[in-house]
Amino acid sequence: xxxxxxxxxLRALARVDGEVTVSVEGRATRGAVxxxxxxxxxxxxxxxxxxxxxxxxxFLRFFACEQDLTHEPADAPLPAAVTxxxxxxxxxxxxxxx
Amino acid sequence: xxxxxxxxxxxxxxxxxxxxxxxDRWQVSGPHFPGWEIYHLKGSPADPDxxxxxxxxxxxxxxxxxxxxxxxxxxxxxxxxxxxGVAGTxxxxxxxxxxxxxxxxxxxxxxxxxxxxxYAGVEDAALFRSTDGGAxxxxxxxxxxxxxxxxxxxxxxxxxxxTILLDPSNPQRMYVAISAAGAFRTDDGGAxxxxxxxxxxxxxxxxxxxxxxxxxxxxxxxxxxxGVLFMQKHWDVMxxxxxxDLWxxxxxxxxxxxxxxxxxHAHEPDTxxxxxxxxxSHHFPPEGKLRVFRSRAGGDEWEPLTQGLPQQDCYVNVxxxxxxxxxLDPCGVYFGTTGGxxxxxxxGGDRWTPIVRxxxxxxxxxxQSLP
Numbered sequence: 001x002x003x004x005x006x007x008x009x010l011r012a013l014a015r016v017d018g019e020v021t022v023s024v025e026g027r028a029t030r031g032a033v034x035x036x037x038x039x040x041x042x043x044x045x046x047x048x049x050x051x052x053x054x055x056x057x058x059f060l061r062f063f064a065c066e067q068d069l070t071h072e073p074a075d076a077p078l079p080a081a082v083t084x085x086x087x088x089x090x091x092x093x094x095x096x097x098x
Numbered sequence: 099x100x101x102x103x104x105x106x107x108x109x110x111x112x113x114x115x116x117x118x119x120x121x122d123r124w125q126v127s128g129p130h131f132p133g134w135e136i137y138h139l140k141g142s143p144a145d146p147d148x149x150x151x152x153x154x155x156x157x158x159x160x161x162x163x164x165x166x167x168x169x170x171x172x173x174x175x176x177x178x179x180x181x182x183g184v185a186g187t188x189x190x191x192x193x194x195x196x197x198x199x200x201x202x203x204x205x206x207x208x209x210x211x212x213x214x215x216x217y218a219g220v221e222d223a224a225l226f227r228s229t230d231g232g233a234x235x236x237x238x239x240x241x242x243x244x245x246x247x248x249x250x251x252x253x254x255x256x257x258x259x260x261t262i263l264l265d266p267s268n269p270q271r272m273y274v275a276i277s278a279a280g281a282f283r284t285d286d287g288g289a290x291x292x293x294x295x296x297x298x299x300x301x302x303x304x305x306x307x308x309x310x311x312x313x314x315x316x317x318x319x320x321x322x323x324x325g326v327l328f329m330q331k332h333w334d335v336m337x338x339x340x341x342x343d344l345w346x347x348x349x350x351x352x353x354x355x356x357x358x359x360x361x362x363h364a365h366e367p368d369t370x371x372x373x374x375x376x377x378x379s380h381h382f383p384p385e386g387k388l389r390v391f392r393s394r395a396g397g398d399e400w401e402p403l404t405q406g407l408p409q410q411d412c413y414v415n416v417x418x419x420x421x422x423x424x425x426l427d428p429c430g431v432y433f434g435t436t437g438g439x440x441x442x443x444x445x446g447g448d449r450w451t452p453i454v455r456x457x458x459x460x461x462x463x464x465x466q467s468l469p
Contacts, residue, residue, distance in 0.1 A: 009133055009158055013174065043174040047158040051178045052200075059157040093157045 002033055002078075003088035007060075010048070010091065014041040019088055028083040030062060031074035048091060063090040102424045103168065103466040104432055105149065106440055107136035110458035112151055114169040117453075121430055121444040124453045130172065131163065138205050138419055138462040141168075145213040146466050150232060152203035152218070160202050162218075164232050175232035179203070179220055182239035188222065189251040198222045198242065205419060207262035211269075219259030223250060223276040225288065238288035241274065246293055246310035250279035253313050253332075260418055261317050265324040273327065273342060278303075278313035281329065283342050294342030298331060315358045316418045320367035328370050328397070330360040330418070335372055337397045348397025353384050359421035363446060364429040368396035371423075371431060371447060373416040382413035390433070392447050406450035407441065414439070419462035426467055434460025 001021040011017065022036035038045045049056055056062075061070040065079045065087050081087040104115040111129025130136075131153045139151035149165040151172070160179070163172040179200045190196035201221040209215035214231040224242045226235040241259075250257060261275035270287045273294070280295040293310050303311045313332035320326065329336040329345065334355050336345040349355035354374045363369035370393050376384045383389060388407045391400040414437035424430040431447050434440045438457040441450045 007157075009155065012132075013158075013161065043161070046160065046177045050159070052180055057157065057159060 001085055002028060002036075002082060003085055004033065004037055005088045005090045006044075007091060007093040009093070010044060013043050013047065016041075021085075024083075028078050029075045030069065030072065030078060030089075033078065033089055034074075059094040059096075061092045061094065063092055064088070100426060101468045102426065102430060103141070103146075103468055104422075104440065104442070104453070105139045105141065105169070105462075105464040105466070106434055106454075106457065106460055107138050107151070107419075107462035108434075108438070108458040108460050109135055112136040112139055112153075112169075113454070113457060115440065115453055119426055121424075121426075121442060122451075126454055127169065129458075130169070131161075134158075134161075136461065137202060138464075139163075139169075140206050140208060140464045141466045142208040142213040142216075143210050144208070146468055148208070148213040148231075150206040150208060150216050152206055154202040160200075162203065162206075162232050176228065176234050179218070179224075179226055179235050180237070181224060181242070182237040186242070187248060188257060189249055191252065195248065198224070200224075201256060204258045204260045205262055207264060210264050210266055217262050217264075217272075219262050219274060221256040221258040222252075223257045223259040223279060225259055225262070225274055227288070240284070240289050241282060241291045244282065244291050244293065244310075246279065249308075249310055250276065251311065253277040261314070263317060263319055263324075263327075265319075266321045267324050271324075271341070273317060273319075275314040275317050275329075277315065278311060278332075280310045280312040281314050281317055281327075281342055294338070295345070296343065297338070297345030297347075298336065299334070300332065302332065316360050318360045318362050318370070320362040323367045326367065326396070328360050328362060330357050330372055332356065332378060335360065335397060348393070350393070350398035350400055352391055352400050353389075357416075358418040359416055359433065361421045361423055361431070363431075364423045364425040365427065366394070366429075366446075369394050369446070370396065371421065372400075373421070373433065375415060381415045386411050386413060388412040388414065388435075390431070390443075390447055390450075403443070403447045403450070405448060406443075406452075417461055419464075420460050422463050422465040424465045424467045430465065432463050432465055434463045436460065 106113040111132040113128035137152045142148040151163040153161040185198040187195035205219040207217040218226040263273040265271035282291045390403040414435035421433040436459040439455045
């Protein structure tokens with residue numbers, strides 16, 4: 001199982017508390033994790049990736065194992081610690097204030 | 099006793115305000131969807147417990163919410179807005195052509211007769227319809243393919259379709275308004291559209307009386323007289339007596355004819371309301387006085403309504419979708435401000451009271467009159 005940490009607003013939208021877990025068949029990539037996440041929580045479709053282009057929304061980033069994976073290819077394998085469930089895959093909303 | 103439900107969309111969530119027919123004691127529910135921009139929420143005329151809400155975010159995109167119990171609980175429905183066929187291009191701020199791209203839903207207009215049918219006015223300007231309670235959305239592409247489409251351009255707030263009026267006497271006829279393209283009418287249920295901007299004059303565009311390109315802020319009608327339309331344009335308050343074929347200015351003695359909302363009294367088709375704003379560069383009321391202006395003559399002659407409204411040091415704005423009327427007798431009038439106040443008048447505008455005063459900036463106000 002892969003652990004996913006969502007930002008507050010997406011947890012509220014999906015009506016979940018804390019981390020969620022998803023299982024991925026085959027190679028665990030960012031694209032596969034997001035596919036599994038959207039399949040488990042259809043309300044998240046369009047909120048992380050654009051519904052039509054499937055591109056990441058500009059103000060979101062993806063972190064894991066203290067690395068910024070945002071600009072890694074969507075089909076690149078995730079770190080072993082993520083696929084083994086030792087570390088979560090983080091979906092991060094860009095910080096804004098003022 | 100009958101009652102009212104006021105649906106308020108704000109920069110940081112939705113609020114539902116309820117009162118009985120006296121409209122003097124209010125209960126506030128919310129924030130619903132806290133932290134999200136709620137551009138608009140509106141109830142179905144055919145089923146007052148069916149509500150639709152446009153929930154948006156610069157981070158997370160568009161969500162559409164539906165309630166079947168008058169706003170107590172909500173369910174996210176479809177949020178896939180795909181332009182029909184090749185999206186094409188429109189004019190961009192710098193004059194170049196720019197691909198049409200969906201950004202958000204500005205306005206949701208439920209059908210007058212079917213709770214599962216609802217129209218969505220979106221940015222970049224287009225009209226969508228759902229016939230399954232918001233689960234799926236289909237564009238009515240005839241509007242965007244109007245011959246003037248490549249000349250439409252965004253206003254400062256984006257190229258938004260913000261007004262949808264359904265003709266209660268003719269299901270085939272509806273009106274929309276787009277900033278900055280103008281007003282359009284269909285007489286065949288949305289298949290084809292006609293630009294209805296003759297008589298408008300806009301100094302901010304190269305050809306002041308062009309067929310399209312006008313920054314229409316809002317149009318309104320009375321359901322008993324759907325061929326008579328009232329418009330608050332960027333500058334100028336306008337009226338048409340022939341379904342938009344020809345407009346004439348009715349700004350009359352208004353202190354300024356810039357503003358955003360316009361609405362019509364529920365029982366008096368010639369009584370209309372606007373909120374004059376200083377100018378397009380000063381989005382606050384003239385002289386720091388928040389005044390609603392009422393005309394009982396369908397325009398031209400206006401009276402200021404001030405009782406209960408701040409008459410000094412007030413520098414809020416009232417946005418285009420942030421005014422509404424109820425259908426009780428006497429008619430109630432409501433508007434929300436960018437300062438977070440929602441004002442109500444239970445007597446057609448004579449006296450005003452803030453029914454809630456510290457919300458986030460108000461984007462929209464709608465009112466339901468309940469049995």
